[in-house]
Amino acid sequence: MKVGIDKLHFATSHLYVDMAELATARQAEPDKYLIGIGQSKMAVIPPSQDAVTLAANAAAPMLTAADIAAIDLLVVGTESGIDNSKASAIYVAKLLGLDRRVRTIEMKEACYAATAGVQLAQDHVRVHPDKKALVIGSDVARYGLNTPGEPTQGGGAVAMLISADPKVLALGTESSLLSEDVMDFWRPLYHTEALVDGKYSSNIYIDYFQDVFKNYLQTTQTSPEALTALVFHLPYTKMGLKALRSVLPLVGANQQAQWLAHFEHARQLNRQVGNLYTGSLYLSLLSQLLTDPQLQPGNQLGLFSYGSGAEGEFYTGVIQPDCQAGLDQGLPQRLARRRRVSVAEYEALFSHQLQWRADDQSVSYADDPHRFVLTGQKDEQRQYLDRQG
Numbered sequence: 001m002k003v004g005i006d007k008l009h010f011a012t013s014h015l016y017v018d019m020a021e022l023a024t025a026r027q028a029e030p031d032k033y034l035i036g037i038g039q040s041k042m043a044v045i046p047p048s049q050d051a052v053t054l055a056a057n058a059a060a061p062m063l064t065a066a067d068i069a070a071i072d073l074l075v076v077g078t079e080s081g082i083d084n085s086k087a088s089a090i091y092v093a094k095l096l097g098l099d100r101r102v103r104t105i106e107m108k109e110a111c112y113a114a115t116a117g118v119q120l121a122q123d124h125v126r127v128h129p130d131k132k133a134l135v136i137g138s139d140v141a142r143y144g145l146n147t148p149g150e151p152t153q154g155g156g157a158v159a160m161l162i163s164a165d166p167k168v169l170a171l172g173t174e175s176s177l178l179s180e181d182v183m184d185f186w187r188p189l190y191h192t193e194a195l196v197d198g199k200y201s202s203n204i205y206i207d208y209f210q211d212v213f214k215n216y217l218q219t220t221q222t223s224p225e226a227l228t229a230l231v232f233h234l235p236y237t238k239m240g241l242k243a244l245r246s247v248l249p250l251v252g253a254n255q256q257a258q259w260l261a262h263f264e265h266a267r268q269l270n271r272q273v274g275n276l277y278t279g280s281l282y283l284s285l286l287s288q289l290l291t292d293p294q295l296q297p298g299n300q301l302g303l304f305s306y307g308s309g310a311e312g313e314f315y316t317g318v319i320q321p322d323c324q325a326g327l328d329q330g331l332p333q334r335l336a337r338r339r340r341v342s343v344a345e346y347e348a349l350f351s352h353q354l355q356w357r358a359d360d361q362s363v364s365y366a367d368d369p370h371r372f373v374l375t376g377q378k379d380e381q382r383q384y385l386d387r388q389g
């Protein structure tokens with residue numbers, strides 16, 4: 001039985017900052033951000049969006065009534081949690097109108113957690129093939145103004161419907177995993193921005209990729225040439241390119257050229273959004289499938305998921321004949337329609353998030369066009385609005 005991704009959809013903010021303009025404001029060469037980091041635009045997440053609203057905005061447009069009736073597992077992977085106890089998935093389930101008899105959980109392991117959700121979901125559907133699972137990676141990536149990590153911020157959510165006989169990608173049952181205690185990136189409970197050892201984290205990422213990739217090839221007796229393209233977690237798009245370059249010596253010149261050409265499509269949409277932590281690998285998958293005319297049904301893709309702290313996983317999936325019908329076809333146009341904000345406006349939005357305090361607060365949301373918005377906090381409870389509700 002084939003099990004895998006049946007639908008794949010993305011949501012981010014309606015605002016972005018131009019990376020050349022940000023570089024100039026930070027006294028950096030624009031090419032450092034555009035080429036050295038590999039980002040052209042960075043999503044600016046307004047105070048009216050958080051991990052919950054981004055997740056609901058990603059999932060709602062792709063779900064039919066039949067999907068909603070079949071979903072009995074919802075996993076939200078996030079490292080931008082809004083409560084130390086209650087799962088963001090509970091809020092998301094309510095906003096989406098899921099049935100009460102659904103298992104709702106939030107998963108955390110930095111940028112890796114959505115992959116844990118995908119694997120849990122595929123195991124669940126293999127046991128219950130008449131059911132569907134919804135897995136969402138949703139985050140706001142924040143390092144702070146004027147920090148080295150600043151050009152690698154961003155945010156958004158990717159929603160994946162996991163089912164039997166999937167339209168998009170049939171997932172392999174084998175994968176290669178690695179997890180160890182590594183202090184490359186973390187966020188203590190009292191911090192709103194991540195702490196990171198940037199260069200170290202980039203080196204660990206490559207070490208983990210090489211380890212799980214080679215281990216996968218060896219344990220499954222797979223030839224690297226069997227993989228048409230490699231898709232990466234992309235904290236910034238140059239990171240994936242560095243990882244890809246590190247394994248090029250494993251294949252011949254033709255395959256090297258093919259992998260490099262496919263990679264340009266895989267990073268096309270991420271280049272316009274920035275990091276989205278848990279959803280990043282899956283936005284890259286969406287980018288690969290939406291923008292790469294050389295891919296065909298039957299092609300096998302390798303997927304590398306990385307979460308600092310650290311955990312890595314390499315697994316594969318095969319493109320299905322009806323792939324395009326399961327994808328978020330309107331995404332490139334939506335990204336093109338976003339409003340560009342100045343660096344000053346981005347800085348103001350960055351600093352005016354809902355505060356981690358007990359008092360009642362309200363958030364300005366009139367300019368936010370999304371269906372689900374955060375309107376504030378009342379009696380220590382976050383207030384969400386469904387404009388269609």
Ligand code: CAA
Binds near residue numbers: 030031148306
């Ligand atoms: N033209 C072209 N390239 C230029 C340039 C110019 N004018 N000026 C500089 N560059 C290049 C540099 O040569 C460098 O390229 P290489 O990495 O290929 O050598 C690149 O631009 C970046 O320059 P620096 O190394 O000087 O940049 P930096 O020290 O300011 O910071 C960073 C870069 C470490 C990635 C920083 O942005 C950071 O800390 N980011 C957050 C951490 C991160 O994303 N880590 C990734 C792995 S962890 C992970 O994946 C989990 C997650 O999501 C966080």
